[in-house]
Amino acid sequence: MLNLDRTLPNAQSTALLLAETTPSSAETAHQGDRFVKRHIGLRGADVETMLRVLGYSSLDQLIDDAVPRGIRLNSRLNLPAAQTEYEALQSLKAIATQNQIARSFLGMGYSDCITPPVIQRNILENPGWYTAYTPYQAEIAQGRLEALLNYQTMIIELTGLEIANASLLDEGTAAAEAMTMSYGLCKNKSQTFFVSNACHPQTIDVVVTRAEPLGLEIVVGDHHTFDFTETPVFGVLLQYPASDGAVYDYRTFIENAHDIGALVTMAADPLSLTLLTPPGELGADIAVGSTQRFGVPLGFGGPHAAYFATKEAYKRQMPGRIVGVSKDAQGKPALRLALQTREQHIRRDKATSNICTAQVLLAVIASMYGVYHGASGLKAIAQNIHDLAVLFAQGLKHLNYTVENLPVFDTICVGVGAQGAQALVKEAAHQGINLRLLEPGYVCIAFDETHTLQDVLDLWHLFAHRESLPFTVEELKAEQPQPFTLPPHLTRTSPYLTDGVFNTHRSETELLRYLHQLESKDLSLTTSMIPLGSCTMKLNATAEMFPVTWPELGKIHPFAPPEQTQGYQTLFKQLEAWLGEITGFAGISLQPNAGSQGEYAGLQVIRAYHHHRGEGERNICLIPESAHGTNPASAVMCGMKVVAVKCDENGNIDLADLKQKAEKHQEALAALMITYPSTHGVFEETIQEVCALIHHYGGQVYMDGANMNAQVGLCRPGDMGADVCHLNLHKTFCIPHGGGGPGMGPIGVAAHLVPFLPNHCVVDLGHSQGIGAISAAPWGSASILVISWMYIAMMGAQGLTEATKAAILSANYMAKRLEGAYPILYQGQSGLVAHECIIDLRPLKKRAGVEVDDVAKRLMDYGFHAPTMSWPVIGTMMVEPTESESLAELDRFCDAMLAIYEEAIAIEEGKVDGADNVLKNAPHTAESLICGEWNHPYTREAAAYPAPWLKSFKYWPPVGRIDNAFGDRNLVCSCVGMEAYQ
Template sequence: MADFVGFNSLDSLIDATVPKSIRIDKMELPIFDEGLTEAQMLEHMKDLASKNKIFKSFIGMGYYNTFVPPVILRNIMENPGWYTQYTPYQAEISQGRLESLLNFQTMITDLTGLPMSNASLLDEGTAAAEAMAMCNNIQKGKKKTFVIASNCHPQTIDVCQTRADGFDLKVVVSDVKDIDYKSGDVCGVLVQYPGTEGEILDYEDFIKNAHANGVKVVMASDLLALIMLKPPGELGADIVVGSAQRFGVPMGYGGPHAAFLATSQEYKRMMPGRIIGVSVDSSGKPALRMAMQTREQHIRRDKATSNICTAQAKGLKTIAQRVHGLAGTFAAGLKKLGTVEVQGLPFFDTVKVKCLDAKAIADAAYKSEMNLRIVDQNTVTFTATSLAPEVQNLIPSGLARESPFLTHSIFNSYHTEHELLRYIHRLQSKDLSLCHSMIPLGSCTMKLNATTEMMPVTWPAFADLHPFAPTEQAAGYQEMFKNLGEMLCTITGFDSFSLQPNAGAAGEYAGLMVIRAYHLALLAIELEKENLAVISMAFLLLESRGDHHRNVCIIPVSAHGTNPASAAMCGMKIVAVGTDSKGNINIEELRKAAENNKDNLAALMVTYPSTHGVYEEGIDEICKIIHDNGGQVYMDGANMNAQVGLTSPGFIGADVCHLNLHKTFCIPHGGGGPGMGPIGVKKHLAPFLPSHPVVSTGGIPAPDQSQPLGTISAAPWGSALILPISYTYIAMMGSKGLTDASKIAILNANYMAKRLENTAGIEPEDVAKRLMDYGFHGPTMSWPVPGTLMIEPTESESKAELDRFCDTLISIREEIALIEKGKADIHNNVLKGAPHPPSLLMADVWTKPYSREYAAYPAAWLKTAKFWPTTGRVDNVYGDRNLTCTLLPVSQMAEEAAEATA
């Protein structure tokens, strides 16, 4: 392959590709330098697992013991046909997971009583922060105060407070009964239902009062409680947020979990995240796709919103009633004992107890391997999550749910394991995943997710731990965090890591907030030197005006589109710099921008290698320019897989970098998530890494001091349950293996580029859709350069698979040539007609100017192994104009399909 590209060895190709000025001699990991075998790795993980102690958890606070049905565990969570898919941007080969997401949205709308729901938020805390941003946007930024009731979970409050800084919002935390809107400056209010200490309050009058004062109401809710409680939508809430963890997802020491946000039709275009909608395909047949603005957030750049299963109603009612019954039984027992005071307010599953010595009670429970929540020195809470005999329903009649839910046939059709298994498999068969072929998406790095890496994720010792359990019960996790942090420091050239950000975009945001906190600290020192007396007043002004002194962020136009979105969320002013004739950063334009803004320069955001996949010369000079003008260098880690073992962000000159563990370090994309985006920093930034209000965290290795920027995610270590994947990948690869992976990734990309150098395309979408007929996923389209395809083969793919994909593109090029030569109709041809699902090919009437066989089998290998697209080309415009984001009755779908065809 190297010879084909024009080099006599792999190393000579690498020497010619990676600039000598940034090459490192050798990378040596502090542990696992030689790399472990799969058997050794599993033994090591078993040893770590044995150090985690799984006590009975009655902590609650948004995280609950749950049961994952084995049919779901084996056939979804442990199934590469589900966890290796890419985000469903190509709807025609993603209908299975799109249907599962539409089911999820329908469930959320049913339970919350609001008509619109999204399907891609990270956790309850960040969902609440997104709702806060929505309230700000609804008021067009004219009201700058957001009120949070003190009965919200503490992690939710802290995440909102951190996020508010970037929006120049003031957060006020108040007891529900003391909330008022006299200032006239309140854009929204957040309350918890039920409250964090268990109480159920009737918010109907509270919401009417808020609305009378022009204030939007956000309600954080527990889905299981909403089985028995009046839905927030019926109470008048404008936005409802929460986590779906309780519906069968392991606690996993913090995640990953699916959060949600539901709202009214009025605010649908302000919703964050992904929304799945119903549309039609080229034959008028109902089809699903990602709706509205969420299809490609990076196109919107600084205007983007941040990126940052089944049970029938009767079964859910039984579970909810039993949980409520257990809590009631516990409360009744305590009242009989008479030695403590039980909260008098209604509750669903959490009982608040007043006592003389909360710690003594919690310690006694601890000795019996039970974890309680200590609220203060005289208060503990107990949250029921297990099954118990039904007892009296203690929920007041005025707050009891009367409206039906989950009435659609999809929730009432699969009552046996056989039926559910077959439904899961039917959905899976509609989706193209890495089980079928390579997914050549540029910048997304769809690489091997080795089975051994995936195995520990579902072990109970990792899956069943509450994120707020005492850290001594999580010794295995803590050892893994320490080892992982040290290895990531070596790989990146940084001094400390935070594992808290639970997505790539969250990592971007966290990295910029670290830089912001650092500049604020420097400003405080400057002020202190000048006049001690003005410090408090200066910070008051800083926080109220958003005048953070160094707030300019330089971003090349070639950068990832999430970069300007993240900078905008941090309250930074964006200065764009262009590229030269080769598409590389224009260094002289960047130098001028840095010098012109030297008094206010906060940061540069740069992707390396570039978004085009090129190792740009002069990256070290670029870093020096920024530092000379008082700024910090933020490196986007999207292309870190081309640096590992060859160079590093820290060596190049970056101060902070986030890592997409789901790209470089093998966490599966899972059809759009979950991911992790930990950030590495140089020593001077380490004190500002995020912490947490419940379990104190910081950098790994720990910095000497801590001035944390705030809280980024609801859980202390983000989605901790998927960290074993990256940990085992790094440990098994070892130093040489990781370096070789980078070299092979570079080789594969250059080999493919050489094979395809004489091809050209028409419209990228046509090529992507025709690729489906050949059994491939389309590459990244029209980004970062319009009219192009960006392909990344990764180091995981064999030469045979690379050749098969190249042969496919060359074949498509020949199909394009027929159009160019006038031998195929410019509007009615095999590319414009793609993809070709069985329903189209087997129709009674065939009017295409090319044969059915050629449409279906353009290459010989397809006759032995064919992945069939489910639908014809999906009409996105129709779907946006007729936006429907919940399941339709079967009869209505048939009617709409007939109308669309007509």
């Protein structure tokens, strides 16, 4: 194992590290070129105008009233001086060049690949794709939903199973989800899950981590010798091809598992399935894996899109999101997220998964890789890789190396002896070639799309220890038989990717137009503000995004030797130090690759701490009723029992109820999960008292960092008394939402919890009592951490604080402008909100029969995405403007909401028809306005151009209001459904 201790042991070392990373050039940066001016949308005159509306003479006076003085920072954050965009990019380039790009043959589920330039430029580097939000408002997300439908279709057909979801976080997480799903479905009462020792080690690590708090036993063994009669299991996990490259026929093993009622999961490389008999045809119940090699850069481990496919019968137990086909109000085919009642937002502690998101941007890239290449192109890529591997293995035989005569796809395992293996791997690294050392005495060589015959020749010379070879390529190709090729019973014969979308975009021109057409169907931050409460859709600056596709960062394997990854290690050290300073915590783990995974990791750390102290009986997690749905779901996954805590009429935690329940469960109290500012968008005055109370009864305080955008530079979770906090880097720290993923959810912990931070079986992260792996890669989605690094480096301490103040000012300004039409549901003692506010639409329902959905859909006609709907209170909207929007944009949104209010009042007063009106019929498509007869009692202009600014630029919703119920009653989750509804 590689030993890379990431711990920040104390405040002194943190301060020292911060001082060491301060760039001297930034000290003289021209004040007129400060990046903060680009990031924050408000200007001096705007701030003065907004303060006058609020009745304040200064911004500091407003902040003093909004943020409790008892938690305020007494000094500026100790961060490096802000750099300009140019300086920050130069600094990061200097760090990135410390990485060494080697030819990787490491495999283990990660392969270098070629991202087609048309996909790189028009998706990965395109803000029209990466700044869109999760497709909850499906009418204005049809582009990425179609791309995801393509993804699901591709996975269904490659795996030979009946239904697939829209992606998961990584292969390890997907395997763990398959385990818990199998446990819920299996009827044989077993608590044991068998994992083949041929699985990737990081996958085994994640599965073991997930199983332990649930009381599930993991048996890792040889599938050849495992006896189901001796050890009954509820499920099994197999790798296909195996981690060492062998391709096994699992049919008999699967039949034996089914005989005792167990479910079978196969972790399969999707590219190999263009040549291999698919899992569904072998009898598997579930297939999982990573689509990384479908055009997604290595990125030192992420982000990548995992897939999850299963049988139709298990659709309601499947984790994650599913895109399904339905129809809109005009009967046209339309897409939306299907079966949403499965989500943990609704099921809370009854949820079977805490997965809150997907890896949409990466799944879109993978799907378009399939669209561009088609079945024939994918097969040609796979065949070329396979041919190189087989040829290489033949040559090894002629060099007198031990290679077992098993069929392979892309990976060869060769015996070289214990000492020989170490020396060979070292010599290869010296030549810029990374090989995998497989104990004892074996080396694995995995081929990928980027490799050529020259790579095979170079490897032969490396193994031969000489310049000349005792054979030629032509001689090897002529040999018969070739033992490593795929036998007929494991060779794919069934068709795949037959739908038109995979057969009509072969030229770059055709694909470019298709990508642009899909992009134009979506509303992103390139169109207008997306004022989603708790989701913080702020600027994702171009300078922050540039480095993501630098080869020095993108072409690094997550298990590359540490001497080749010094740039990443430097970046991690600095980012951990900066986040530690911002949050007030002693240690940071960058491993969790989503907010839900951060929650899970934080609670697992708390659990490990209690067990270490001999208090393993502590399993009660107190959670306010207003909490995000992933909170209770995460607690249950960690083996905890959820006890709900009431909120008072002002939306704050009911202190009396908290005290009563903390005292009642004091012997078993493990943790309190709390969001700050509160889920209701208010700085609770009693936060320190709450933390002290939980500590008094032996519990730990977990703070959900969803609302960190209101804290940075003003207050710190660690100072308030929180023991753990996860940070949504895709919210506060500018990683874009990517249409529903990627995200990053690192955790910060107090000093006493540092030893329990996540470890990793392949890379030792140095935490002495660390919990197991949370994600498949040691640092999660490492390549997008550069975005947050750039943001902090360019903003500096003052800029970050200014951003927080601007966010609070903007939220209060919007609340003030809207309060006459929409009551503001919760406010602090001073009558102010934090960085978001909840507006109450329930009176409109009583007065005019206008639902929150009607307002959301009508906002599309005005060119806006709706705020967060009906959470945390049914019938409301939670509005968060962020600091990146201008006063003009804030006013434009407020004007739209006030105009919609007037449209609702017209219904109440009987001036317009209660059933046939602009609100009930929204959104209005161009087709519905132009084609056919117009039979509505309002004008086309009122429908299409309800505000004057729309006549200069209009975003047109591509479909009308979608019938969700129809789609769930007629569930279709592949491209075939689109054709059926045409």
